[in-house]
Amino acid sequence: MQYDLHLHSTASDGALSPDALIHLCAEKGLKLVALTDHDTLSGIRAARSAAEALGMAFIPGAEFSCLWRRQTLHLLGVGLDIDSPVLQDYLDQLTAIRQQRAEKIASKLIKKGIDASVLVRAQAIAGEVSLCRPHFARALVELGAVRSVKDAFDIYLGQGKVGDVKAEWPDIERVIELIHQAGGRAILAHPTKYNMTFTRLRLLFEELKSWQCDAIEVSYPGLNPDQGRELLRWVKHYGFLLSAGSDFHSPESSWTAPGRFPEIEVNDQHVLSALVPSGQFKALWS
Structure with missing residues (x-):
């Protein structure tokens, strides 16, 4: 794929510095990337500078931890204004929680x-x-x-082990509102990785729609094809935009790499259509 909206660097739990990550993305032939480190924007400026030097389109983002009915979920906030005072205050709160x-x-x-x-x-x-x-x-x-x-x-x-301590993250509705206040789009990350039944997942989708969540990540490594088809059906049923990304952390993880995820069509149903100006969008994906 020529884009990736879910990438991690050493600014959180990734193995590569923001600069090195962007260079790897360029080597893989990507045209557009979003850096989405966990609950931090500290790698954005270095990544954006590297992307600009390489002629790549860059979208600032973060992956926010949040709670839904006492379950920890992850929301990608992309297209964020990293100088937003509201966002900076919120990130300070998350640092204290961590x-x-x-x-x-x-x-x-x-x-x-x-x-x-x-x-x-x-x-x-x-x-x-x-x-x-x-x-x-x-x-x-x-x-x-x-x-x-x-x-x-x-x-x-790991999950269920002594060090698997659950943090009291903010509620998901609050995080969606915060992402919007910072000028971004809210995307539910890797929905089939939360060990939910599709009945419970549909309940989540209903509530996300009422809270104006923008998109659902429907393509990512490890997604079972049958689950993927069912996921895509319900995402379209509720009218969410589509998103995709590798959730890349490290070159040592052989199952993933920047831009490596099942292909989905980039059209006006894709979240990129809401993130990239129309002229640039057509130039990138035509």
Whole structure:
């Protein structure tokens, strides 16, 4: 594909710096990309500068954690005004939420016999970006508690494990409103990855529509073709725009790469039609 609306860098839990990520996208032949790091905009300026130097179209974004009926979901906000004061205040709140969560994760790991330096090590690995579970995973490897990042998630940090601490994220309705206040479009990310039945997913879609969510991500790596067809049917039924992206994090993940996801048609039903000026849109996709 020649675009990707779901990419991560070292500004959150990706493996490549924003600059290196954009260069990889260029090598893959992409014409347009959005950087969507978790709950942060700290990589946007470097990524946009690299994209401009390479002649690529760039869309600023973020992937926001939020709650719907006590379940954690992810919303992509794309086309954001990164200088929006409302957005900056909100991101400061999210940083505090992530720090509280990190302290809880560390406390639980220490009670399981992990060295008390695990939080300090994880923070050092994270540097100035938001502290996430992958940083704890690398800290556990450094401490010799596990052999690999994968083992860290399998034993300590994955779903249902001791370090799987749920944060009290803001409600999804509030996040949609915030994205719109910052001039962006709200997209539900990878809907089949939340282990919902389609009955529950349709309930979510109904409420998202009432809250004016703009689009649903309907193409991404790992999407079962049968699920994909059912997903697309209901997304069109509720009248959402379509979106797609690789959710790329690392070159070490052989199952994904920038621009690698099942092809969908780029037309006036695609969220890009609402993000890119009509003249540029036709030039990019004709």
